[in-house]
Amino acid sequence: MHDFVFDTAHLLAGGLVLMSFVMLYQDRLPSLINAFALQSALLAASVAWQALAQGAPHLLVTAVIAATLKAIVIPLVLRYLIRSLGIHRTIETVTGIGPTMLAGMALVALSMGLMLRATEASNVIAREDIAFALSVVLLGLLIMVTRRNAVGQVIGFMSLENGLILAGTGAHGMPMVVEISVAFSVLIAFIVIGIFLFRIRERFDTVDVAALDRFRGERQ
């Protein structure tokens, strides 16, 4: 039973990392959003599984939040945004896909090497999860820095938060306060981003961050 629990958790967490790679691979906004939705769904599943495994029902709340908000609502809103703002669909990535993927591999290796050796003390599921979580976080950051497009960056940021939630749930018996705060912060963060996108819509013709960076202070 235990190894089944373990394998499933392992599978789901690995799935998250995989989805991160998929997102890393995408160069079109809609598909990127789809990948993100899928990752969020996987996250919800893994959180739920954790709730069962740890016998911690409150985690189900987090799972539900993830499933509804991140897997469904946000992707819809993003699609709407893209349509309403008329953003050109293809996002120009900074470097080619190949180097990015290689960097991603290196990051995963790094996090694995770091975590698996570090957390001898804590239980197996935890170290697996935390290792995967770290790689998801790093990959999320990588997505952020390799995308020139605001929406792309936002998505990268949110997949980073997915990694955080994975870590939080992986940590055995971590108090409620954290999940709430995470969800809450994601909510607020998203609201604010939304506000921004609309303001930016008012002011600029694009949500391309580069356009935002035209001023950059003192460069008159």
Add this chain to the structure above:
Amino acid sequence: MILAAVMLCVAGMFAVAIAAATLASRPFGRVFCYGMMAALALAALLAAIAGLHGGAVETLRLPVGLPWLGANFRLDALAAFFLVVVNLGAAASSVFALGYGRHETAPKRVLPFFPAFIAGMNLVVLADDAFMFLFAWELMSLMSWALVLTQDRDAANRRAGFIYIVMASFGTLALLLAFGMLAGPEGSYAFSAMRGHAPDLQTASVVLFLALLGAGSKAGIVPLHVWLPLAHPAAPSHVSALMSGVMTKVAVYAFVRIVFDLAGVSDWRLSAVIIALGGVTALLGVLYALMEHDLKRLLAYHTVENIGIIFVGLGLALAFRANGLHAAAALAATAALFHVFNHSLFKSLLFFGSGAVLGATGERDMERLGGLIHRMPKTAAYFLIGAAAISALPPLNGFASEWLTFQAVFLSPQFPQWGLRFLAPAVGAMLALAAALAAACFVKAFGITFLGRPRSREAQTAHETDRLSLAAMAGLAALCIVAGVVPGAFTAALAPVSKAIVFDRMPGQNPAALWLPLVPSLGNANSYSGLILFALLAAAMALVALALRIWANGASRRAPAWDCGLPDPSPATQYGAESFAQPIRRVFGTIAFRAREDVFTPPPGDTAAARIHVRIIDPAWEALFAPVGRGVNFVADRMNPLQFLTIRRYLMLVFLSLVFLLAVLALWL
């Protein structure tokens, strides 16, 4: 007791500063401020003299500053002597300012800072722990910086102030590191604790180097002098007098305190460095001065020269002390300290004179002055005395101290080390050269400013300055003469100081008969008596006058100048500052400053005026300061683009530093 009295005076000065901040706008504010300052400085001066005679060491600990350290003050012979220097100068300049202050356009920018500046200098001399010392030191710098910026509308003054404050802070940080070296890893910052353990050679040399950077930059050691001729003249003249005549001496005090007292440096190689630096400073300082035609800047450069002479004396003292030749060390130290005192006298006097000229004509440029001896006879007389004194002419005080310095140089054969034996005469030659050039420079300064025919309308319509200014100058001039005629009295007063720093005193002064000649060292019969010389000169002049009265035709007739038959009415044809210095510029300037003269003579038939353009390059600025400035600008330019990256690039920075840290951890674990 005495220390307490001095501290009270200092507190009073601060009080005056605060009061002045409010009274500055009132008409009587000036009188109040300078009057109070004169009184307080005089009181402190008397207390300091008493302390110098009493010779008792007093300490005082106030519960301010760092709680566990407190503010420690100490009055010993060394401190007392420099207190005398500081407060004498302060009192004189306060009296001078009582009259001269009328010329101040913005009293609000002077009155509050002037007392605080003086109080800060007093505190530096009294401080007995590193924190208090640096606190007072930097306070002194800050206040004088504010005074330099009195005429802040002038861009040159702002530049001077900027260079000054940066150099001052540089010096402070160097001193801070020096104290850090002395305090050691767990050491305390109280001077008493530092005196305890003598540092090893390496530490000592680092400390000496840092002290040279810190105190030397304040005193104006070449090549750290560049701020000095910019900042000193920028301030009002009575402040210039303080900065040039007194503040540089406070820097000398810092050097003596650190190197002689705290570090107890005892290695002849280090002293050789000081001697050589002093010689170079003296020579270059006077050469700079000769190239100058701004009266106040000329005086400031002469401060550099005299600081060089003082450091030669100090270096010799250190060298003798390192070799255990205490009598010789006493001679050298006494010479240096006596010159400190003398220079504070005549440099203040000269700056007062230049201030009087500035007030009367609004001109600092000697090329637009001249003939002032007719309109400002008293000022001219006092300035002449100061000029003769700083040119080391007997029977005035400048000669007495330089004579002592030469005597110290002449003792160099006693050195066991060949290096010093050869260095000393070479530096002696430099000093001699510097002295002769100084005389030349002050022939120029006095001759071009006060003699000849006025070169501008302002110079024509000048009027003698007010009584109080004249009184201040008269007092200093009198002191110059007295210190020259009976130097024994002053060197005798210095005995406790030299005892304190080189463990011996100069022989041959019994307080009962101070009119007896100076006998610097018992080894040889060398002696000098300003009094006898003075008497002889007086007698000779009397005899000459008598002879003229008896035999000569006393009639005089006024007539146009002859000038070989063809006098030119235009005052432009007389020698100016530039032309007077031209021979010396050709002889020395070409080497020292790569001085070039570009003469433009129009072709025949062209009636355009011929022009001569002199270009002088300050090696210190070129070699040291310009590169630093360029370097900072270069780095700033290279870094500036980091302000204009895109958000994604900034994220990249964060990301990379995270990955870097994790990688490091992964590799180290």
Add this chain to the structure above:
Amino acid sequence: MAVTAALALQGAQSVLGLALAPLVTGVVRKTKARLQLRRGASIFQPYRDLARLLRKESVLAYNASWLFDHAPAVILAFTWVAASLIPVLGTEPVLASAADLIAIVGLLASARFVLALAGLDIGTSFGGIGASREVMIASVAEPAMLMLIFALALIAGSTHLTAIAGFVQSPAVGLRVSLGLGLIGLIMVAVAENGRIPIDNPATHLELTMVHEAMVLEYSGRHLALIELASSLKLLLYLSLIAAVFLPWSADIQWAGAPPYAEQLLIYLGKIIGLAFLLGLFEVSIAKMRVFRAPQFLGAALMLTLLAVLLRLVSRSF
């Protein structure tokens, strides 16, 4: 008693110096004249000149200041005091303790300081030329002189002229390389300080070559007399300095109870006249150099004296 006698001797010495000074100038001029196959004026001509100048009224420029008026007396006084501190009869003037060689150089420097200022006072171009060239020359001559003093101090162990003179008279000292170098240096300095050829020409009034004459151009009457007297006194001073240090032959003082001042005076006169003759010879035998060569000339003197010092430092035997 002894003090009063010594004081009297000192006074006599001073007056003697003042009295002799014009004579020396006269001797030099006469020598030069003879060597140039002129008859020349009598050696007492300078006395007549002084007397004539004293009789004349003095003409001052309109803008001459009090400094210009009083400078000559001051200059003469300084030079006189300096001169009277050189031991002439016997080796111990009572006032010797007042000043050593450095002080004597200082006194001369003071005199020059005042003279240069007087040159600038009227505000004529010639005064300026003279003053600026004078100080330029002095700025190299004085260090040379001080180095010479240093060398002498190293040899005799004192900067006191009496001590030095006494030392060189003692049998302990023989011919020394450093002394020789010092002598040459001293002669060069003396030539420069007294404005003799090749540095300056005391007889010229060709504007571009003047140094000393240019400074005193505006003086006349009694003022000029004092200046002339001072300059010849200065010449005498240097000659007797050379005599005292480098011609240390004097009568044996232990010969009788009373010191034989007469003999010593004769010996001294002999030395001075001889030196004056040599100076004249030297002056006619070379040509005046450009004013900007002067620093090199004196720089050589400085180097020689410095070399003397260093040699002396290396070994006592030099």
Add this chain to the structure above:
Amino acid sequence: MMLPIDPAQATLVVPACAALLLVIVPFSRLGAWINMLASFLTFAAALALLIVRPAAGALLAVDDLNVVFIVINTLVGFTTSIFSAGYIAHEVEIGRLTPRYLRFYHAMFQFLMGSMNLALLTDITGLMWVAVEFATLTTVLMVSLYRTREALEASWKYFILGSVGIALALFGTILVYMAAQPIVGDGLPAMTWGTLLANAARFDPALLNIAFAFLLLGYGTKAGLVPLHAWLPDAHAEGPTPISAVLSGLLLNVAIYAILRFKLLLAANAAAVAPGPLMMTMGLLSVLFAGFMLYRRRDVKRFFAYSSIEHMGIIAFAFGLGGPLANFAGLLHMAMHSLTKSGIFYAIGHMTRIKGTQRIADITGLTSSHPLLGWIFVASVAAIAGLPPFGVFTSEFLVVSSAFAHKPLLAVILVSGLLVSLGALFLRLNSLAFGEPTGSLAPSYMTHAPMILHLAIVLGAGIFLPAAVAAWFQHVAHLLG
């Protein structure tokens, strides 16, 4: 005496209520007054904490460390509320702000104060993280208050970088929990400072190391340490001046406080790598970088924002150096810096309002045109440059000397960095405060009291540091190890 709530809760409750009230109150004047009153009450409560120290509750725990911060925090908050009253009123006059935004502004101000107090006082690592997050979001909104393109970009930059930093900090917090959980068991205890500190020695060092790497980067972003500083200058320059003062004076301190808390854990664990070198490196980097960047700034607020980066570097360096003396110096420097720097920003508020520009080149001769303001500004800049008789001199003296005692080479680097930035400060001061005055000469109606108060405190601390305060700081310094 028996209060309904203890002062610690009061420092949170008062701002919260005030924020709600301010959302409702429509009148801007009244809002400003309420703002001031609330800030004052908070300050009073914080002062009360010095006397009556409530027992550690479930969420809040007051100890010597955070009392230092809470007092500075509320004091500067109070003076800032006074300053902002006049400033914002003027902004409304000239129509840069509308009353609607004003209501929002005041509410946000109280909300910000409250969340910062929470971050300082809470005993729970997670709660502290939440509070810092809220503080960040609030300031993001306030920076964007003017709605100009520049303001929008600045706050966007701030928002993105800030949320990434926050995310990293959260990951670090989780890791710390994971390190603690096996030892102290599940639940809140594993997130409580007390228990964490007590058991830190037995935590998995490797996990702690990774955690600290994340926490340093996360909270270091909020502290504006190079190379995580990018948001700071623009956020300072484009937001309302009171917010710049709060950012420099308070929010950076809160971030430093968070780092210190976690540094304590690592210090308590022998096997973990010493956090010192890391902090010292970032500190020196910040000092040097900011020092050179100062030379090319044209905007006066951005200029002093970089100076804040420099001082955060000094503080990080001091705490990284460790040891009682250096920690004391760090604490003192932090207090002195937040007082002085906020005072400087008040002065800048005055001058930008008078001259109507933030360009350094367009503001000159203040000492001539506005003597009081000008000389206060000169004194404040001299103070921030570390010149006596001001308290910054004391702290910098201690930092440099203690650094020199242990790591001479680093001390030399630090000193050169200080000198570079001092040069830049006085170069700009030359043109700002001196020379021919340009632009409007209209007198400044706003009160100078806050500036003078701050300057007076800094001056007093420089001349005479009360033994009680010193002993208190020293105790804290010993806590920090």
